[in-house]
Amino acid sequence: MTEDKRETIYDIMGGARTVRMLVEAFYPRVQQHPLLAPLFPSDIHPVMEKQYLFLSQFFGGPSLYSDQYGHPMMQARHLPFPVTKERADAWLGCMSAAMNDIGMPQDLKDFLLERLQGPAYHFINTSDSD
Ligand code: HEM
Numbered sequence: 501m502t503e504d505k506r507e508t509i510y511d512i513m514g515g516a517r518t519v520r521m522l523v524e525a526f527y528p529r530v531q532q533h534p535l536l537a538p539l540f541p542s543d544i545h546p547v548m549e550k551q552y553l554f555l556s557q558f559f560g561g562p563s564l565y566s567d568q569y570g571h572p573m574m575q576a577r578h579l580p581f582p583v584t585k586e587r588a589d590a591w592l593g594c595m596s597a598a599m600n601d602i603g604m605p606q607d608l609k610d611f612l613l614e615r616l617q618g619p620a621y622h623f624i625n626t627s628d629s630d
Pocket of ligand 1: 536539541550551554558578581582589591619620623624
């Protein structure tokens with residue numbers, strides 16, 4: 501760590517290895533969730549890779565997503581999908597369970613979930629789940 505570089509939450513959580521583990525624990529849960537599974541393609545691997553790139557950047561690590569895909573515009577990227585309050589809660593629930601799966605410490609888990617809650621609720625775009 502050089503003097504001019506502050507430690508980020510990405511560093512604190514364990515960097516690339518932890519983000520990778522988190523994404524790998526998260527998507528199998530998404531695929532099993534009755535409210536979420538129908539929205540996702542059966543080949544989940546491209547989505548997992550994009551999420552790895554995005555969360556690395558979101559948590560303060562390298563700007564992997566923007567380097568490859570440009571401005572994230574995440575809310576816009578979710579517009580084609582019916583994101584309800586129930587689905588936002590389900591998404592956060594799968595993320596919480598994935599954090600437990602990888603043995604993330606409780607205080608770190610609480611902090612990261614709070615950071616994710618903002619965008620998750622922001623992406624709600626309908627009350628109609630069809
Ligand atoms: C609120 C509930 C959410 C739902 C229901 C949801 C659902 C989806 C769906 C259906 C896709 C597209 C999958 C495909 O490519 O076919 C997607 C993509 C993605 N989501 Fe979400 N999502 C939610 C919240 C979030 C949150 C909170 C984040 C991150 C903070 C996030 C990050 C991403 C990323 C990075 C992608 C890939 C974007 C791309 O195509 O480049 N999502 N999401």
